[in-house]
Amino acid sequence: MANKLCEWIEDRTGLSKLLKAALDEPVHGGAKWSYIFGSGLVFLFVLQAVTGILMASYYSPSSTTAWGSVYYIQHKTSFGWFVRGVHHYGSSAMMIVALVHMFQVFIFGAYKRPRELNWISGVILLLFLAGFGLTGYLLPWDQKGYWATQVATNIMGTVPVIGKYIKILHQGGSDYGNFTITRFYTLHVFLLPISLVFFLFIHIALFRKHGVTPYWKMREDVLRDRVDPFWPDQIFKDIVFALGMYAALAGVVFWTRGAELQAPADPASNYLARPEWYFLFLFELLKYCQGKYLIVGTVIIPALALTFLFVLPFIDRNTSRYPSKRIPYFGAIFSGLTGAVVLTVLAMHHDSKDIHIIHQREEAEKQAARAVKLAEKGIPPTGALSIFLHDPIALGEKIFKESCIGCHKIGGEGGDNGPDFTNFGSREWIAGLLKNPKDAKYFKGSGAMPPIKLPDESLLDMAEFLLSQSVGLIHQNAERVERGKELVLKGNCVVCHPIGNKDLKKIAPNLTEYLSETWLKEFIRNPGDPKFYGTRNKMPGFDKLTENQLDALIQYLISLSKDRTLVSEKLGNRGYVFGLTAPRTMINFQDKS
Amino acid sequence: MENNRRKFLKIVSHSLGGVLAAGIAAPLVGLGIHPWLKETVYGTEDFINLGKLEDFPVGVPKKMNVTSSKMDAWNIFEGLVMGSVWVLRKEDDSLSVFSVNCPHLGCGINWGEDEKQFLCPCHEGVFDLNGKVLSGPPPRGLYSYETKIENNNVLINYKKLI
Ligand code: HEM
Ligand code: FES
Secondary structure (H helix, E strand, O other): HHHHHHHHHHHHHHHHHHHHHHHHHHOOOOOOOHHHHHHHHHHHHHHHHHHHHHHHHOOOOOOHHHHHHHHHHHHHHOOHHHHHHHHHHHHHHHHHEEEEEEEEEEEEOOOOOOHHHHHHHHHHHHHHOOOOOHHHHOOOOOOHHHHHHHHHHHHHHHHOOOHHHHHHHHHOOOOHHHHHHHHHHHHHHHHHHHHHHHHHHHHHHHHHHHHHOOHHHHHHHHHHEEEEEEEEEEEHHHHHHHHHHHHHHHHHHHHHHOOOOOOOOOOOOOOOOOOOOOHHHHHHHHHHHHHHHHHHHHHHHHHHHHHHHHHHHHOOOOOOHHHOOOOOHHHHHHHHHHHHHHHHHHHHHHHHHHHHHHHHHHHHHHHHHHHHHHHOOOOOOHHHHHHHHHHHHHHHHHHHHHHHHOOOEEEEEEOOOOOOOOOOOOOOHHHHHHHHOOOOOOOOOHHOOOOOOOOHHHHHHHHHHHHHOOOOEOOOOOOHHHHHHHHHHHHHHHHOOOOOOOOOOOOOOOOOOOOOHHHHHHHOOOOOOOOOOOHHOOOOOOOOOOHHHHHHHHHHHHHHOOOOOOOOOOOOOOOOOOOOOOOOHOOOOOOOO | OOOHHHHHEEEEEEEHHHHHHHHHHHHHHHOOOHHHOOOEEOOOEEEEEEEEHHOOOOOOOOEEEEEEEEEEOOEEEEEEEEEEEEEEEEEOOOOOEOEEEEEOOOOEEEEEOOOOOOEEOOOOOOOOOOOEEEEEEOOOOOOEEEEEEOOOOEEEEEEEOO
């Protein structure tokens, strides 16, 4: 029965004959590991297609929903993070394998007559790959994709005369918005795949027509006599390579715990954009082409390089495939490669030294974690950015910038009447305070407390104990707490500081539940209370802040150190502002009178 | 020799290919069936607050909007009117909460103050104060909801019709 059906289908379609012909394709000179890269690319492309299609069934292309839907894929489904990770790192893998493939066919001289069109279609495929990378990067609509793509569309704008129009066409308007996403999405999932498949078809058909180009030193008789069938000789090698690549990809995905998703794009922030690594050399190039020379980097050099690749088969007409006979072309291609590698390394090197970038990267990670936590409660229909409106930490930061920053510095910004709050409330911060309260970072001249002359480790023990009194200390170390307790309670601290009873008063602040949410709250309301600084106090009290605002401020203060977490995740003001653009500038104090 | 080698290569290729295909398919299927594994659209509250007990007059049904919030995948929609119900507070402060949709074909029913009956305008279904069918085509009495009173607030379980 099944046999009959097969026969019937075979009779009407000739499918298995076709398949057999494809599989028996002779590989002259024998199957080789050096031929695996082309089929490896086909495999990676299929992998991108299936992972992409699956994600498309969850993804929602609009400026208000894109981030939320990617967040959902990443954090709410069971395998979304993995599928997205494979797609993300798969694009890098494709880029790498495509370049290796290109250099392999270049070195073998496979671009020469009669394979000119094979080479040219290959260059076009490489351009499509770049297009995939560029359009895909924007789709999550997070900070990094949004700002890096701005650079790319601005580069389009530098093309003389038509640049402006090309840019508007890609953006779907004069600024980024819903149409930017729908257009990038259309390119990424319809136009580019269709075009790539079309050219891939041509590319492979031409390859089949002309056969593989073997190693240039292969002897004529070997080439004639050694003929392997494509299946299984070459396919075996191809499958091993595909499996190896997939295992490596899966490994990278597990190791990195999937692709990064930063906080939702905030058009009002000033984020330093960095493109994917394979565009970094172009990005770096722009640094050296300033002012009216910008166009040299954005258009002229890339156009020259591409033109060279396109015309290579026509200028290198020598029939010999020996590298020694093609020295100028080797020189050109490899100096191009070296240039790109040098520029990439330079770009990475700059960034790894640039304190702004490092700082921003840490900040971005924090923001991303925050965004994910807030999104857990649902994203308002006004868009992913609105989650920050509910965020007490963002509100707290705003209050801090209004009321506290005049005297307290954070990250080098702010006045220095009071202690520096960089890393406030961390183990390190407290140990530093104990070591020398009169330090410029802490109480300066007004420090009445004597420095504690103990080794750093003991100071850290004491800090561990002090912080252990309030809930929320991360990775609390019980041994340290015990040692610290000894030092604090049996040492001189308790001569001046009450500890253990919240209401006791001595000459120095009560350290019971030091820096806990309630301690901070009472302290900020009235630092002059006898249980805190008493008559020695120099800081104004902030009893005018509402309960909500105080909560938010304290959550912000606690978020300043990596050692502590928030105990109570209380929400600040509900009710979000419509037509919102930037959370930090739009939060309004409904209850500030 | 060559033939045996190729036979062996074929078997190995098939097995490796199978491992590869399974390794790729598993997470894809896992992601694809997500809506089987997890609720994607749901109301955020089981019991929805309709108001204070005092807001309801004794013995006269009052129509109330049911307002709650809904999670739709990543989105939360707050303050959504999900529908409305008839609330009847009885002498002993117990409550009956009826669906406004007629059990016949779903038209919205009204309270006839004069007749002291629920009336369905579509096919003249008539129900008494307790939701029992008095006349017309409806096959059963009015649908109702589980209710409870907490801190003087009237709450209903809007997810389940009884
Ligand atoms: C999406 C990207 C690409 C895919 C999927 C792809 C796929 C393939 C495949 C399946 C083959 C035949 C098998 C092989 O030689 O390994 C092939 C051959 C070839 N490809 Fe590509 N390719 C891609 C990109 C490129 C690029 C970027 C270039 C060069 C700029 C290129 C140039 C060639 C040439 C010249 C051949 C003939 C090789 C020979 O005769 O030995 N391809 N490609
Ligand atoms: S729908 Fe109410 S009687 Fe028919």
